[in-house]
Amino acid sequence: xxxxxxxxxxxxxxxxxxxxxxxxxxxxxxxxxxxxxxxxxxxxxxxxxxxxxxxxxxxxxxxxxxxxxxxxxxxxxxxxxxxxxxxxxxxxxxxxxxxxxxxxxxxxxxxxxxxxxxxxxxxxxxxxxxxxxxxxxxxxxxxxxxxxxxxxxxxxxxxxxxxxxxxxxxxxxxxxxxxxxxxxxxxxxxxxxxxxxxxxxxxxxxxxxxxxxxxxxxxxxxxxxxxxxxxxxxxxxxxxxxxxxxxxxxxxxxxxxxxxxxxxxx
Numbered sequence: 001x002x003x004x005x006x007x008x009x010x011x012x013x014x015x016x017x018x019x020x021x022x023x024x025x026x027x028x029x030x031x032x033x034x035x036x037x038x039x040x041x042x043x044x045x046x047x048x049x050x051x052x053x054x055x056x057x058x059x060x061x062x063x064x065x066x067x068x069x070x071x072x073x074x075x076x077x078x079x080x081x082x083x084x085x086x087x088x089x090x091x092x093x094x095x096x097x098x099x100x101x102x103x104x105x106x107x108x109x110x111x112x113x114x115x116x117x118x119x120x121x122x123x124x125x126x127x128x129x130x131x132x133x134x135x136x137x138x139x140x141x142x143x144x145x146x147x148x149x150x151x152x153x154x155x156x157x158x159x160x161x162x163x164x165x166x167x168x169x170x171x172x173x174x175x176x177x178x179x180x181x182x183x184x185x186x187x188x189x190x191x192x193x194x195x196x197x198x199x200x201x202x203x204x205x206x207x208x209x210x211x212x213x214x215x216x217x218x219x220x221x222x223x224x225x226x227x228x229x230x231x232x233x234x235x236x237x238x239x240x241x242x243x244x245x246x247x248x249x250x251x252x253x254x255x256x257x258x259x260x261x262x263x264x265x266x
Contacts, residue, residue: 002192005136007129007152015133016043020146023185026232030181033239033249051097052104052206053164059112060162061130061150066112070098072105107206111164114210121202121214124160128153136192140230141237147189158198158216159189168203168213177201177221186217187225197222 019040029036046054059066071094074086090099100108115121129152136145151160165176177183186199199222204212217225243249 001194002136002139005134005192007132007134007149009131010133012148015146015148018135018146020135020144021138021188021233021236022146022148023181023188026184026188026229027181029232029236030228032251033235033243034251036236036239037249046097052100052108055098055100055104055108056111056164056204057131057150057162059108060115061125063112069094070100070105070108073099073101075102110208110210111204111206114212115162115202115204118202118212118214121212124153124200124202124214125151128160134189134192138191138233141233143233143236145188145192145233149189156195158200159186159193159196160200160202161185161189163201163203164206165203166206168205168211170213170215173201173203173213173215177217181225183217183221183225184228185225186222187227187229190222191226191229 025036025039028039055066055070058070071090074090076082076086116125130150132149132152134147134149137143138145149159150162153160161182165173167173182201190196190199197219199217201215201217202212203215204210239249
């Protein structure tokens, strides 16, 4: 375990405000340094899909917090006097972004019940520390890093990540591991730990029948992710040293680049 690793619970706002290397930041850097520089200076507004995913995480990993802070919207029409009154009452008790449409609220609850009732996923999540913020310094580059770990089991050998998806089948998830950089996420999240070497994804679909699967990334996938993280952190360090934080960072090549047809088109 890295000497300065800190594990703690904290509010999302405080976690996201920490200007450190996260997996999402490394995804931006993989596009270009300019994308990373912009992302660090500009926060993204959550999309409806992100909002539903957040609600699913809270409902599954922090059920008491979900009951306390999230609400099911009124089924009454907002055009009627009764509907307006019901909406106003909810807005007095809950933040606007935590009042879900009735269908979305019911979907989140169904996904939660599916995961917690699953014969493998349910026991995996029993007694785990959830939504744990991790902070550490990469020893090779000195870059400060962070991760928000969904599930930190007490058995000290794995990390658990909960994902909502349109397709939780093995074929789709194998593709998603690459397309969405889950292999790099695994390498990044596991990097500060010496005994945790396994990365397990619990994936649940967002539509009935809310099918789900539990997947463990292979050693090869995690190794590739760790190598990519190391290369990106080195690039991050080089950009800081070469350009500093007050100057623009480069995007794509400033030279003329010759393009050929992609491999799939040949």
